[in-house]
Amino acid sequence: MKIAWVSSDISPNVASFRYRALYPSFALADNGFQNAYFSVRDAKIEHLKEYDVVIFVKTVSHVLTAIMRELRERYARKVFLDLCDYVTHPRYGNSSGELRRVIILSQAPYIDAIVVPTEQLRKVLSASLSDSIPIVVIPDQAESSALIERTRVFSVKKIDPYSLAELRRLVRPRARLIALKSKIGRLQREARGSFLSLRLLVAELSRAPRSLPARFHQRLRNSWTSGSRRVASLATASRNKVGNQARVSGLNGGKKLIWFGNSGSDSFQSGIQTLTLIASDLIRLAQTVDFELVVMSSRSDAYRTLIEPLPFRSRFELWSQEGCFEAVRASDAFLMPQIEDEFSECKSANRALLALSCGTPVIASRLMSLEPLKDCIVTDDWEGGFRRYLLDEAATKADLEKARSIIENEFSAEATGRKWLELMGLEKSRPAKSPQVTIFFHLLQDIHVLLPVVTALVARAAEGKNGNSCDVDVVLLKSVYLQQPDIVQEIVNTGARLRLLTEDTDEGNLRALDVKSASVLIVGAETSLRPHRLVHAAVLKANELGIPTISMQHGLEAPGLSYFDDRHTSDVKIASSSIFTYGDPARLPKRASSDLVRRCIPVGRFAPSTSRHLATLQSSLELMNPRRLPVIAIFENLHWHRYEADGYRGHFSANIERLVDTFKDVFFVIKPHPAGVWLQKNPRITTRANTLLLHRDDPGFAGVTAADLLSASLAAITTPSTVAVDATQLCRPVLVFANTLELPLFEPLEIGRSYEDIEAFVTRALDGSATMDAVSRFKSSALAAGNVASNIVCEIDRLLEDRKPKPPQNEHFSE
Incomplete structure (x- = not known):
């Protein structure tokens, strides 16, 4: 079986890709599965259709809806969405969580299951998405030195499954030169940082030459060893060993505590900010225990502002996968404070698992995901945790022994791999496919004409009247969305599925529109005039495929229909097989052709509604x-x-x-x-x-x-x-x-x-x-008599009924 993993970033340095795609793919590869990795920009249907299973990792976008639909309906591929965070939370990602929720709901028919790392995340997403998609819990795998080594090999070989275009980009000399310059620049910045730290130490020594504080002595050693490791990597094996021993024991037998993670976000109190929750505990600890706190993250600004000024020894180290593993293994305890909110409650236990895999005990805030580890870590008792893991060697050893057993049973490659294998065999029920009514919003003015049609069709489908249920597929041109962004929310609020056409050319958008999947195509203004050329081409394509097409009268004086002059002559063509008009076609001008009048169906006009403005x-x-x-x-x-x-x-x-x-x-x-x-x-x-x-x-x-x-x-x-x-x-x-x-x-x-x-x-x-x-x-x-919505729904039902295959006629034979 071949599996494609799609992520916005396929770098092992990105935790969501590493834990939710890379490590699972290793476990599946050990069971004979072939894996390939695609960035979102390379997630084209011509690439993905070659794979039996496609897993979208923390990637929620309207752009992917059409791809999911084709994978599921045309190629019968399995489609999974892996989410490692509470992405539908209203405050998530610049407060765009609600938009993500409606996007996922619109993709529900094409997703076999959502995969999450924690039971708490499963619960909140099930409620948020109204149980519309099966949600399966597969925890993050515990990171280990073997996994890190395997990741290093991946970073060399990962170009194999890329697209040809990506492969060319990676081996292009200019790209290699840019990468080399970037690496040189990083080394130069690190060297400048080390030099600046040394200057600060010298300045401090000049002010107090007889009483150089112990913490500056330690910083000087760390600056030297860290600078040597980062800039040159030329130290001998024996020197590395001495450096590691120094970090384990700390200065004068002192202890080493570590925190690592993302730098944090503005949406939630997270990242380095969480250390402020236990600042007073650390200050009290410093009065009785000689320790150093290492803060390892991607940015140092929050550390310098919030932690460095506190009255205990601390330092910042730039995060790297291997560097983090080494630093945690060399520490006496890992600290994992966390604010208790509905977002943080859903977080994975992966950082605690990494620490325990390194043989480092964990002191943490209570989290639902830590429940399986409750007997081998200390939660919500910082003073007790410090006393247990910094002063009681026997208790520490016992907890780590318990942790090894739990990790092996629940969080190892074998344990999580079994769950992924079960997921690959999951079969989602495939109900009989309903007819699909595709409604194409091409112009800004289409909103007032077509949105009531969408609402009427979705309401009818919800009521299930007449047994003529249909799927309502709304397609929105990017230019309409940019002019009125509110329209996305308005369409999704109706309950219809929504797709965005984002191609740069009419030809690209026509392909993405995919009219061949429609049972009926409904458009707004449609003529051979230049402003309507894309929608006109879509109608012509549908007509060619034998798909009924409907255009709506846009205005009382509609060029080519009810209005003609020297510029808008009878040469203006309308291709739709049915034209829904305000009233009796007999009121149309004499210049309207008999063929045009024959295709007109009076349905009335929706009364205009006021807006929020x-x-x-x-x-x-x-x-x-x-x-x-x-x-x-x-x-x-x-x-x-x-x-x-x-x-x-x-x-x-x-x-x-x-x-x-x-x-x-x-x-x-x-x-x-x-x-x-x-x-x-x-x-x-x-x-x-x-x-x-x-x-x-x-x-x-x-x-x-x-x-x-x-x-x-x-x-x-x-x-x-x-x-x-x-x-x-x-x-x-x-x-x-x-x-x-x-x-x-x-x-x-x-x-x-x-x-x-x-x-x-x-x-x-x-x-x-x-x-x-x-x-x-x-x-x-x-205006035609009767209820407009009922008139339109009845006509569409008639068209759908005409397209149903007729049952075979029974033949009667007489003897």
Whole structure:
């Protein structure tokens, strides 16, 4: 069997890779398994499909969802996710734990099991993920000198299973030169550090030549031996032996304590910070016992700030795998303080296991993962631990003997290897595959059109009505996510699976979209126009494969569907096999072809919903409109090239300017179209005290939607725009300014052709005489009857039913 291990970093210096991938792979290799290691950037389906099992190690990303899906569904490979930390904790990793949780939930159908090192982590992840994925506990293997030696061999041979591109990078002369320069630089920095330490010692000696403290004498010896070991490695074997003996016994028979681990994070009190929890215990110990504390980590800043100033001997050493093992073996006790919180409770016992494997006793804070070791270590009793392991040799020897037996039974390569072998044989039930409805968000405007469709389909699937359950697979283009990052959370909150398309080219994104896996493909605006070229290509590909395709009417005046002019002619093609329209296709312009009309299905239009930005808008209005004047909303639309011939823009801007000056007791809020913004370019309007422009580049207003503004307004004035439909669905009087344009699609709404028309409309809105009859008649004529969600779900069910294989007909024979 061939196993692929995928990790963000495949360096043995990274604990998550070493404990959760490298050491397990050694145990499996001893049982005849072949192992390969891939960084995330090399985790391509063309590489991974060659392996029977793929294990993603502490790697949670939307980017991997499509790979997991293909491995599981197309190639029937086993997929495991190994997590060594509580990654779904809300405060984990820059407070992105909630996003990781929803990503894992979206990947649940493709993951055979999650593997964790502790029972406590299994419990919290099971609760966080609602028991949607089996979770298996396989503890970290105890690190040993044999493992370290094997790791050293791995660091030489690990390029074998890499991709060819990675192999070339590793052997490229420039890469080798960079690596050599990096090593030289590291040695130079270490040498400078040793020299600086020596200068500090000399300065101290000059100030107190007769009473050189013992701790400086020891530091001088350590500086010399450490510098010799790091910079040159030229000392003889006998000198190394003497140095090791000096570290074991300590100065004048003193004791040596050690702490090692990550430097820590800002999210939790961890790393070197945890030593502050026992600082007072160490200070009291120093009054009766001569000891030195060695702090070994990747960065010294926290040590210098928190530990070095304390009144006992201490020093910092830079962590390395071999150096750590030697230092722990040369110590009298390993200290493992830990704050008690829900994150730390899930941590592995691997550091305690390493110490015990080195023959070094452990004094620790209570952790659930240390429970198997409770009879051979001291927990939550620092004074008692110091007394037992620094002063009682017989007790120390007895505890270490117990530890050897426990490690052999539960944490050895053989013990953990058996659990990994059991995992390889795990079979997750594979339910009958449901039809997959793929919904592709290609443009920012698709959010308002497609998100309600996602919600309706997921709700129907949860209810399990009609026996037509389906999987809802939402695909989001990276550009949409970058424009509105909130959309990721909104989609996942519906319960749908989410994939991000992150390729740099349309061709790459089309491949990643993978339309062939869909039973039905639903898109937003789809035409042969340049802005829609990717979605148009996706629909054409699906049509070629015989997959039903649905596009949604984006606006009341949709180019190629309900709107045509000299630029948007009948040459604009829509390829979708079904087009869900607002209303009766009979209302479409005569220029719409019969083939186009035949594919149109009236389903209605979802009423626009307000966003979380409504509260911000209302707060702004309270500040800027302290007199609580009635609010009138003004909108513009996108396709303003058609306004050039009759001077439309000039007339509209002049009329709005005059309106603002006439109605001093009205507060006007202007919302430019995000892509047009021609009202934003008229500064004369925005200088009025009774006017607010929702500037596109103002972060306070960037997220405000048309529905937000309409909800806060008494009435609306707009250019020919779908905002008019929004207003009618939110029961707001609306006037559409036409100037000389013919606008049959907007009838029977109020149409304004002059300033007087606009002024009369505002007057009626203010005195309450504005009739809602036109609004009601427009809704009944322009929008299909019935519940929109039900209409859409019924049509999709019909398409899915048509794709089901028909049962064979029974043939009857008469004698």
